[in-house]
Amino acid sequence: MTEGEPLIRWDWIADHLDEFAFRLVEHVELTVIAVGVGFVIAFGLSLVVLRVPRAEAPITWVTGTLYTIPSLALFALLIPYTGLTILTAEIGLVSYTLLILIRNIVRGIRGVPADVREAAVGMGYAPREILWRIEVPLALAVIIAGVRLATISTIGLVTVSSLIGQGGFGFLILDGIQRLFTTELIAGAVLSVALAIAADALLVLLQRRLTPWTRSA
Amino acid sequence: MEFRNVSKSYPGQLAVDQLSFTVPAGRICVLVGPSGSGKTTSLKMVNRLIEPGSGSILIDGQDVLREDPTALRRRIGYVIQQVGLFPHQTIAENVGTVPRLLGWQKERIATRTRELLALVGLEPSRFARRYPAQLSGGERQRVGVARALAAEPPVMLMDEPFGAVDPIVRERLQNEFLRIQRDQGTTVLFVTHDIDEAIKLGDRVAVMRSGKLVQFATPGELLARPANDFVAEFVGSDRGLKRLGLLTVGGAELDTTVDRKSAPPNAPVLSPAMTLRDALARMLVDEAQVGVVVDRDRYLGVLTLSTIGRMIRDDR
Numbered sequence: 001m002t003e004g005e006p007l008i009r010w011d012w013i014a015d016h017l018d019e020f021a022f023r024l025v026e027h028v029e030l031t032v033i034a035v036g037v038g039f040v041i042a043f044g045l046s047l048v049v050l051r052v053p054r055a056e057a058p059i060t061w062v063t064g065t066l067y068t069i070p071s072l073a074l075f076a077l078l079i080p081y082t083g084l085t086i087l088t089a090e091i092g093l094v095s096y097t098l099l100i101l102i103r104n105i106v107r108g109i110r111g112v113p114a115d116v117r118e119a120a121v122g123m124g125y126a127p128r129e130i131l132w133r134i135e136v137p138l139a140l141a142v143i144i145a146g147v148r149l150a151t152i153s154t155i156g157l158v159t160v161s162s163l164i165g166q167g168g169f170g171f172l173i174l175d176g177i178q179r180l181f182t183t184e185l186i187a188g189a190v191l192s193v194a195l196a197i198a199a200d201a202l203l204v205l206l207q208r209r210l211t212p213w214t215r216s217a
Numbered sequence: 218m219e220f221r222n223v224s225k226s227y228p229g230q231l232a233v234d235q236l237s238f239t240v241p242a243g244r245i246c247v248l249v250g251p252s253g254s255g256k257t258t259s260l261k262m263v264n265r266l267i268e269p270g271s272g273s274i275l276i277d278g279q280d281v282l283r284e285d286p287t288a289l290r291r292r293i294g295y296v297i298q299q300v301g302l303f304p305h306q307t308i309a310e311n312v313g314t315v316p317r318l319l320g321w322q323k324e325r326i327a328t329r330t331r332e333l334l335a336l337v338g339l340e341p342s343r344f345a346r347r348y349p350a351q352l353s354g355g356e357r358q359r360v361g362v363a364r365a366l367a368a369e370p371p372v373m374l375m376d377e378p379f380g381a382v383d384p385i386v387r388e389r390l391q392n393e394f395l396r397i398q399r400d401q402g403t404t405v406l407f408v409t410h411d412i413d414e415a416i417k418l419g420d421r422v423a424v425m426r427s428g429k430l431v432q433f434a435t436p437g438e439l440l441a442r443p444a445n446d447f448v449a450e451f452v453g454s455d456r457g458l459k460r461l462g463l464l465t466v467g468g469a470e471l472d473t474t475v476d477r478k479s480a481p482p483n484a485p486v487l488s489p490a491m492t493l494r495d496a497l498a499r500m501l502v503d504e505a506q507v508g509v510v511v512d513r514d515r516y517l518g519v520l521t522l523s524t525i526g527r528m529i530r531d532d533r
Contacts, residue, residue: 113299113301113304115297115299115300115301116301116302116303116304117301118266118297118301119295119297119300119301119302119303120301120303121266121290122264122266122290122295122297122301122374123290123291123295123314123315123318123364123365124287124288124289124290124291124315124318125287125318126287129318134303137305138303138304138305211305212348213304213305213306213348213350
């Protein structure tokens with residue numbers, strides 16, 4: 001910190017609203033791609049786990065191992081192959097969503113009561129209709145809870161990807177540290193936290209909207 | 218509906234052994250027996266939730282094994298004890314399930330849904346938009362029956378449908394079910410472990426034990442002539458009394474030699490539609506040896522305790 005400099009320079013903030021907007025878009029983009037792609041992969045793997053119980057242990061092992069690799073280490077390992085690109089960032093971010101998403105999708109679908117499933121089969125739902133019309137809707141609350149966790153942790157990890165030239169609000173944090181400029185650093189940190197809280201609130205609203213029956217007992 | 222030599226075995230165990238019987242169209246056949254007797258397995262083979270090991274099951278002369286299971290199930294109503302309503306769908310959507318699967322027009326489904334809710338005694342305007350979690354156990358079970366009837370299936374399978382509700386509600390649901398079944402003319406295969414329920418609802422009762430059919434008879438025959446000690450014990454030592462519950466005063470032999478004025482003053486007045494069991498109860502309460510049978514002011518004769526006693530013993 002430079003001598004005599006205030007902790008936060010509001011005039012700098014007022015001058016950089018465009019920059020914040022750009023970083024917001026970047027942050028949201030990185031997050032949405034990661035959670036979106038992660039969800040598609042996780043959903044597919046979840047179906048495999050549900051159909052082939054023997055696949056559960058290896059899939060859990062692989063996604064669990066990915067989850068334990070420190071993010072910076074994972075980015076560093078990928079750089080020789082994919083460089084300082086968005087692809088590198090996304091490979092890392094997607095890997096981290098898988099464990100949480102698969103766990104919740106599988107748990108949600110397994111949590112569908114046996115009598116409900118039996119009634120559905122007995123009344124002539126085809127297997128695919130049971131998945132989409134009965135199991136997924138009933139698992140939705142648990143699935144969205146997983147998406148919330150994955151989204152929040154991804155928003156946090158995106159800031160780390162600033163070290164490989166991506167990063168959204170993470171760029172502000174990194175730049176602030178490098179320049180010993182607290183205003184920028186704090187702005188980056190506060191905005192990432194605010195984004196995480198906002199995204200979580202949005203997903204809670206979405207879940208209430210999509211599962212009206214859970215409010216009516 | 219016909220079972221022809223149907224068997225099903227699981228590793229180390231024969232669940233259903235050479236089961237053969239026929240349920241006449243429009244009638245209720247009750248499969249009854251202790252747990253593990255194979256009754257639910259037998260029921261689930263009809264809509265192929267369990268595939269028969271051998272033998273054939275025919276509906277309207279057609280082998281269910283030749284049909285696509287999904288199409289077959291849409292033609293068969295299915296009610297289970299836990300009801301299995303879809304928690305995420307409204308009552309109306311639940312009832313409209315099979316019509317929706319069959320691709321009915323929206324208005325037709327809506328009309329049919331209202332009709333069915335009214336049929337099972339649930340005011341459509343009050344219940345249609347609620348979710349299952351907002352209903353009582355008895356109400357949920359009614360919805361389960363309505364849902365099974367939605368596409369007017371010629372055949373219904375019911376697996377202990379009234380087992381999870383309290384006795385008063387069960388009795389009411391049983392009576393309503395009988396009324397609806399007579400009204401719709403549905404052929405029903407009904408599983409229960411409760412012999413009283415079997416006798417009350419069944420046009421035919423199939424008693425099962427260890428996967429075998431022990432006796433297939435009308436409730437009256439079953440009570441009058443149990444095929445063996447197992448059936449006798451299963452129907453209970455009060456089977457004579459139970460049998461009186463199936464017979465009416467009008468069907469009993471009345472003594473017409475006694476005129477009404479000479480009947481004892483404590484004799485209760487009975488109607489021909491009353492069951493002999495109720496008549497007996499009235500006579501016991503009034504400490505009377507006879508009851509006066511009157512059909513809308515017309516005196517028919519007296520019913521004596523000894524006639525009732527004879528009918529308990531009667532093996533006809």
